[in-house]
Amino acid sequence: MRVTQGCFSFLPDLTDEQITAQVQYCLDNGWAVNIEFTDDPHPRNTYWDMWGLPMFDLRDAAGIMKELAECRRVYGDRYIRMSGFDSSHGWESVRISFIVNRPKEEPGFRLERQESDGRRIRYTTKAYAVDRPEGERYGG
Amino acid sequence: MTKPATEPAPSDAATIDTIDLRREFEAVDIASVLAQLDRELIGLVPVKTRIREIASLLLVERIRQKMALATTFPTLHMSFTGNPGTGKTTVALRMAGILHKLGFVRRGHVINVTRDDLVGQYIGHTAPKTKEILKKAMGGVLFIDEAYYLYRPENERDYGQESIEILLQVMESQREDLVVILAGYGDRMEKFFQSNPGFRSRIGHHIDFPDYSEVELLAIAELMLNEQNYRFSADAREAFIRYIAIRKTQPLFSNARSIRNALDRIRLRQANRLVSKLDRMLTSDDVMAIEAGDVLASRVFSGGTDAPGGRP
Numbered sequence: 001m002r003v004t005q006g007c008f009s010f011l012p013d014l015t016d017e018q019i020t021a022q023v024q025y026c027l028d029n030g031w032a033v034n035i036e037f038t039d040d041p042h043p044r045n046t047y048w049d050m051w052g053l054p055m056f057d058l059r060d061a062a063g064i065m066k067e068l069a070e071c072r073r074v075y076g077d078r079y080i081r082m083s084g085f086d087s088s089h090g091w092e093s094v095r096i097s098f099i100v101n102r103p104k105e106e107p108g109f110r111l112e113r114q115e116s117d118g119r120r121i122r123y124t125t126k127a128y129a130v131d132r133p134e135g136e137r138y139g140g
Numbered sequence: 141m142t143k144p145a146t147e148p149a150p151s152d153a154a155t156i157d158t159i160d161l162r163r164e165f166e167a168v169d170i171a172s173v174l175a176q177l178d179r180e181l182i183g184l185v186p187v188k189t190r191i192r193e194i195a196s197l198l199l200v201e202r203i204r205q206k207m208a209l210a211t212t213f214p215t216l217h218m219s220f221t222g223n224p225g226t227g228k229t230t231v232a233l234r235m236a237g238i239l240h241k242l243g244f245v246r247r248g249h250v251i252n253v254t255r256d257d258l259v260g261q262y263i264g265h266t267a268p269k270t271k272e273i274l275k276k277a278m279g280g281v282l283f284i285d286e287a288y289y290l291y292r293p294e295n296e297r298d299y300g301q302e303s304i305e306i307l308l309q310v311m312e313s314q315r316e317d318l319v320v321i322l323a324g325y326g327d328r329m330e331k332f333f334q335s336n337p338g339f340r341s342r343i344g345h346h347i348d349f350p351d352y353s354e355v356e357l358l359a360i361a362e363l364m365l366n367e368q369n370y371r372f373s374a375d376a377r378e379a380f381i382r383y384i385a386i387r388k389t390q391p392l393f394s395n396a397r398s399i400r401n402a403l404d405r406i407r408l409r410q411a412n413r414l415v416s417k418l419d420r421m422l423t424s425d426d427v428m429a430i431e432a433g434d435v436l437a438s439r440v441f442s443g444g445t446d447a448p449g450g451r452p
Contacts, residue, residue: 058278059278060247060278061279062279062317063278
């Protein structure tokens, strides 16, 4: 099952050219671009690992694309996303976030039902991938 | 104008065969940049000639790209050598403008760095620091002033070498993304290239900046004064010509920079002279004019030196 998180995730995967254009858009707006990766695809997982520091004061996307290439080389079997952080007053938050790399196979999620008191049912979603230990979840 | 017959025919059927050179020339508007260079930079004839050549080469290269004849991206890394104050940084800024107009760098900004910005203080500090700077320079020009400080042969554990290796690698693999300009004094740069042959081979253009002649220095002084809305009186001009002649023979003379400093001190003395007589009406001519006395009060004329740290 294809994970859909952030911008463009219902579209086909972005090509490198398209990613470059998006990154350049972020830079032109003065946002700091940040690369993050994880192998826990749960939508409520907000703690992605950072690849290096957020990249402030850049003018051109080439440097960021080089970082992305390096991140893919190391963590190509995981999810990698980019985010653009707007530090201007009043925003001070992430303005854009999109997935730029995903594992070859995404096993998806299972729905667990827990029967609690009475006839109540509690639901929880669990990614099949997290059954395996961290770092080995996508065949890496 | 037209494609030479000897060129191999491009395989792509849709390529353009003829290009109007004049229209191409006007489209990129390098004429205005070159004219500005002529107007604002006094002297430096060999440098200007070289820049003109590079600009023409790049224009042709651009046309060849359009005709799908260009096979490789031209090597644009440069080295500027010359004495202090000969305009290396100024030319680097203009160079970025030219490269940007011709589309060989995407943004046209200049990142001006020295050894401190590239080399770290402890093990493992240098690589991220250099990479950070390189990332900032992407799409523009990286200007490394006094580049020979990167290499310190007397200390074999110096981290400069690590920085040099990263620079060389990026200069080779990301030629489309940034242009590196190394600058420094001629003899020391020569030594630097001798001990780092990798740099010399990766640099396409070596440009040597000559010292200014006395006439050019005077022209520079007048240009600087003009920009600040000052002017020499006839006597002051004569005095300044003498000043240049004496100052030029003194140690630590750094061309245009020395002239700038001298003018700053002259303005100081002019202001002092004006303020010393309070009870009168000043005209705009009075505040603009620099008199001979302002120039002649310099230490240079009394056997002293205007060099920094010189004897008063």
